[in-house]
Amino acid sequence: MMKKLLLFLFISASIVSLGSINYAHAKEVAKAAIIIDDFGGDVKGVDEFFESDIPITVAIMPFLAESEVQAELAHEKGLEVMLHLPLQPKKGKSSWLGPNPITADLPIEEIKKRVEAAIESIPHVKGINNHMGSRIVEDEDIMRAILEVAKEHNLYFIDSGTSGNTVIPKLAEELGVPWAMRDVFLDDTHSSHSHVNKQMKKLAKVAQKKGSAIGIGHVGIRGTETVKGVKQSATQFQEKQVEIVPVSHLLKSSIDKNPDKFWQN
Numbered sequence: 001m002m003k004k005l006l007l008f009l010f011i012s013a014s015i016v017s018l019g020s021i022n023y024a025h026a027k028e029v030a031k032a033a034i035i036i037d038d039f040g041g042d043v044k045g046v047d048e049f050f051e052s053d054i055p056i057t058v059a060i061m062p063f064l065a066e067s068e069v070q071a072e073l074a075h076e077k078g079l080e081v082m083l084h085l086p087l088q089p090k091k092g093k094s095s096w097l098g099p100n101p102i103t104a105d106l107p108i109e110e111i112k113k114r115v116e117a118a119i120e121s122i123p124h125v126k127g128i129n130n131h132m133g134s135r136i137v138e139d140e141d142i143m144r145a146i147l148e149v150a151k152e153h154n155l156y157f158i159d160s161g162t163s164g165n166t167v168i169p170k171l172a173e174e175l176g177v178p179w180a181m182r183d184v185f186l187d188d189t190h191s192s193h194s195h196v197n198k199q200m201k202k203l204a205k206v207a208q209k210k211g212s213a214i215g216i217g218h219v220g221i222r223g224t225e226t227v228k229g230v231k232q233s234a235t236q237f238q239e240k241q242v243e244i245v246p247v248s249h250l251l252k253s254s255i256d257k258n259p260d261k262f263w264q265n
């Protein structure tokens with residue numbers, strides 16, 4: 001008798017949980033964010049992206065001729081604005097970094113000052129991602145300083161994924177800074193729009209598999225090709241029911257991550 005009752009309870013519990021899983025699944029829509037880096041200058045792709053209806057997240061380099069104007073324009077168009085913070089790479093020319101970059105030779109106090117000034121220089125900023133940075137993202141002391149300033153300003157941090165040995169995820173978790181990692185690069189310095197289109201398909205696939213995904217593309221030398229490729233893929237995203245959203249929509253706040261603690265406070 002007892003055995004039968006237990007079996008009955010077990011089966012009912014299974015049905016209930018299966019039911020709720022299916023229900024939750026039917027409601028979930030896959031989401032993808034498209035961050036476009038290297039805004040701030042008069043380069044290819046800027047005007048075309050602003051004229052398009054694609055809800056990109058605009059990552060702007062600080063202290064360039066049009067950084068502030070483009071941040072205001074992006075905000076007016078309802079696009080999310082990020083600071084694209086230049087961090088020293090292991091290899092490359094310093095001219096690639098632009099004005100006031102974060103380099104490993106600087107004292108921590110100066111690094112904090114530069115991050116602070118860069119944040120202040122971009123109106124409507126919601127988060128930060130790194131421009132280059134393979135050298136810096138592996139450095140715990142420097143990344144901690146950068147993430148501490150991000151936290152003070154309530155900003156999220158997206159790891160652009162320029163080094164396999166990044167300390168950003170570990171430190172962001174520790175400090176309680178909302179963070180995420182780039183999944184797919186949408187272009188490179190010599191990519192055609194068909195390459196971008198292929199990368200966008202990959203982005204949609206990752207989003208469907210994981211529930212959400214982050215792609216990063218660029219304005220600049222190949223900027224018009226990137227715009228073209230992204231625009232061509234937009235209808236495919238609709239067909240696949242992958243929604244393009246600002247990157248902040250993919251991040252869990254500390255409340256989402258820790259509901260128990262939230263209610264205790």
Ligand SMILES: [Zn+2]
Nearest residue numbers: 037038131132
């Ligand atoms: Zn960049």
